[in-house]
Amino acid sequence: MSSLKQIEAAARALEQGALVGFPTETVYGLGADAENVDAVANIYKAKGRPSNHPVIVHVAPEADIAYWVKEIPAPAQALIDAFWPGPLTLILKRADHIPDAVSGGQDSIGVRCPSHPVAQALLRAFKGGKGGVAAPSANKFGHVSPTKAEHVLEEFPVEVASGMIAAVLDGGQSDVGIESTIVDMSRLATHGPVLLRPGHITTLQLEQVLGMVVKAPDQAAPRASGTLEAHYAPTTPVAMVAVEDLEPTISQLLAAGKRVAVMAYESHTTDPRLQGWRQLNPDPIGYAHDLYADLRELDHVDADIILVEALPEKREWQGVSDRLRRAAFDSQGILERMLIKKT
Structure with missing residues (x-):
């Protein structure tokens, strides 16, 4: 201090x-x-x-x-x-x-x-x-x-x-x-x-x-910090994956020879072949506290991609959902391209 x-x-x-x-x-x-x-x-x-x-x-x-x-x-x-x-x-x-x-x-x-x-x-x-x-x-x-x-x-x-x-x-x-x-x-x-x-x-x-409704941004709204579509991004591509698709996606990427890092809620994703992983906090406040430090750490493990388990679609998760969406914006389509099999 x-x-x-x-x-x-x-x-x-x-x-x-x-x-x-x-x-x-x-x-x-x-x-x-x-x-x-x-x-x-x-x-x-x-x-x-x-x-x-x-x-x-x-x-x-x-x-x-x-x-x-x-x-x-x-x-x-x-x-x-x-x-x-x-x-x-x-x-x-x-x-x-x-x-x-x-x-x-x-x-x-x-x-x-x-x-x-x-x-x-x-x-x-x-x-x-x-x-x-x-x-x-x-x-x-x-x-x-x-x-x-x-x-x-x-x-x-x-x-x-x-x-x-x-x-x-x-x-x-x-x-x-x-x-x-x-x-x-x-x-x-x-x-x-x-x-x-x-x-x-x-x-x-x-x-x-x-005592009044807070509205969503309109086209005439002032520009503000951190509101570009692509922002808060590590160097390693980031992809959001639904919980039911997480383990199959990990398996497919590993089988394709990709180096994978994971951020997920459950410890069953601790496959020893992973480059790195972080267990997510199930509380949105705790999740926000850890988010950037976790992304930074996983950005240094020499992975080809960071998979992040999708967040709950609830109002209290709006802040961290916004940050992850922007972090993954420039990585759109990367997961699909990695999984395309050569013919």
């Missing part, structure tokens, strides 16, 4: 325009001074992130949210009161004096207040708690998000060695394990609240606070 001295040094580095890796309760972030356009540009450079893809501004619990946005509608304030500090990002209209570098050129901005104690200490030390730290996940764009400090160091060895990333604070493994829920509250009059990215805070919880 990083010391207070290390946290304060990281805050000074942020103030001087450097990048800092830091833990949040969701995943580790790669942070920069949200009002320093050059520093924010270095986030995009380090990650290989498209410049029109917005980042989220993280603020201390005592921060003046009104500094960052044009207005805070009553429903948005209700969500802040219910879920901050915590894994919820709100999209609101960006204040005119805030540079659009953090919003991908849009007139909106994503803001959240993390609950992780190291993140809060950093935000309170940075600019006396009055600044904002722009921070997407601390990984190369599209890769599996980091949930441990070592994952950040693994992703950015060159940037850390060069000093572009001045520090990587250690706060242990992230408790939540997947990125924050993102709700668009910038178009309430015309669209109502819109869920842009599911997460630990569920649609049901949001609706209980708001």
